[in-house]
Amino acid sequence: MNAPEKPPSKFTQLLKNKLWGLLPQQRAETREDVLENLRQAEEDGIVARDAYDMMQRVMYVSDLKVRDIMVPRSNMAFVEREHALDQCLDVMVDSGHSRFPVVDNEKDMIVGILLAKDLLHFFDDDNKQRFNLRDLTRPVVFIPESKRLNVLLSEFRENRNHMAIVVDEFGAIAGLVTIEDVLEQIVGNIEDEHDVEDDESLIRTLEDGEVIVKAVLPISEFNEHFQCYLSEANSDTIGGLVSQTIGHVPMRGESVEIDKFNFEVIHSDSRRIHLIRVKQG
Known part of the structure; x- marks a missing residue:
C-alpha cells in the first residue's frame, strides 16, 4: 500500500506561486500572442532587450523571401x-x-x-x-x-x-x-539618426507626425495600419515593393509614388533598403 502523499511545504507553495505569476495565464494561440508575452517578459526584466529584439526578428524571418x-x-x-x-x-x-x-x-x-x-x-x-x-x-x-x-x-x-x-x-x-x-x-543592427532601430515596432510616428517604417515591414501589416490595399503579389515587404517598383536598390534620398503614398528611402546600403519615410498624398 502506497504511503499518503505529503502536502507541499510553505516554501514549495510560495515558489510555485511565484513561478506561476511569471507565466502567461492564457495559452498563446497566435504569433501576436507570443510576441505580446515576450514583450511583457522584456518589460518585467525576465528577458534582456537584445534577446527580445532577436526573438522578435526570428518570429518574422519566416515571412521574408529571398x-x-x-x-x-x-x-x-x-x-x-x-x-x-x-x-x-x-x-x-x-x-x-x-x-x-x-x-x-x-x-x-x-x-x-x-x-x-x-x-x-x-x-x-x-x-x-x-x-x-x-x-x-x-x-x-x-x-x-x-x-x-x-x-x-x-x-x-x-x-x-x-x-x-x-x-x-x-x-x-x-x-x-x-x-x-x-x-x-535576425541579429543585424540598423544605425540611423532617427533611432528607429531602438523601437520595437516596425512603424514609428515621430513627434512632428513623420512616419518611418522599417523595410522589413510586411505589406499586410502596412495595409492594416494605413487602411490601404498595396499589392502583395510580387513582394512580401515594403522594402521589396519599393526596390521592385524603382527597378534597383535605391540610394538614400530616392523616392517613388505607389498608389496614394510617397516612399522616400532614408537609409540603405548597396544591398538593401533599411528605413523608409512614408507620406500620404
Missing part, C-alpha cells in the same frame, strides 16, 4: 572565367567581398563560385604562373527568389554553403544571397 533581401543582379560583383590573377584581385579589392560568382561571357552564365582565400597560395611569385581560375571555381547553388529565409538558412547550414545564386521564375539570374544576408535579418 527576393526581399537578395543583392540584385545589377549590383553583383563578379569575376570572369578568363580573368587573370591581377584582374581577380582588382575585383576583390574594389568590392571588399570574400565570395564571387564566376561568369562565362554573360552574367546569366554563372559557372561557379570563387573564394578570395583560394587566391592566397598564388601571391608567391613562383606560384603565380600556375594560376588558373577554372581550377579554383567551386560548385554554384541556384535557388528560386520565392524561397523563404528560414528554409534557406537551414539549407545553408546543412550543406555548408555561404552563397547562392537567385533565379527568377524563368530561370534568369535575379541576384545573389549569402548566409550573412540571412543572419542580418
Whole structure:
C-alpha cells in the first residue's frame, strides 16, 4: 500500500506561486500572442532587450523571401572565367567581398563560385604562373527568389554553403544571397539618426507626425495600419515593393509614388533598403 502523499511545504507553495505569476495565464494561440508575452517578459526584466529584439526578428524571418533581401543582379560583383590573377584581385579589392560568382561571357552564365582565400597560395611569385581560375571555381547553388529565409538558412547550414545564386521564375539570374544576408535579418543592427532601430515596432510616428517604417515591414501589416490595399503579389515587404517598383536598390534620398503614398528611402546600403519615410498624398 502506497504511503499518503505529503502536502507541499510553505516554501514549495510560495515558489510555485511565484513561478506561476511569471507565466502567461492564457495559452498563446497566435504569433501576436507570443510576441505580446515576450514583450511583457522584456518589460518585467525576465528577458534582456537584445534577446527580445532577436526573438522578435526570428518570429518574422519566416515571412521574408529571398527576393526581399537578395543583392540584385545589377549590383553583383563578379569575376570572369578568363580573368587573370591581377584582374581577380582588382575585383576583390574594389568590392571588399570574400565570395564571387564566376561568369562565362554573360552574367546569366554563372559557372561557379570563387573564394578570395583560394587566391592566397598564388601571391608567391613562383606560384603565380600556375594560376588558373577554372581550377579554383567551386560548385554554384541556384535557388528560386520565392524561397523563404528560414528554409534557406537551414539549407545553408546543412550543406555548408555561404552563397547562392537567385533565379527568377524563368530561370534568369535575379541576384545573389549569402548566409550573412540571412543572419542580418535576425541579429543585424540598423544605425540611423532617427533611432528607429531602438523601437520595437516596425512603424514609428515621430513627434512632428513623420512616419518611418522599417523595410522589413510586411505589406499586410502596412495595409492594416494605413487602411490601404498595396499589392502583395510580387513582394512580401515594403522594402521589396519599393526596390521592385524603382527597378534597383535605391540610394538614400530616392523616392517613388505607389498608389496614394510617397516612399522616400532614408537609409540603405548597396544591398538593401533599411528605413523608409512614408507620406500620404
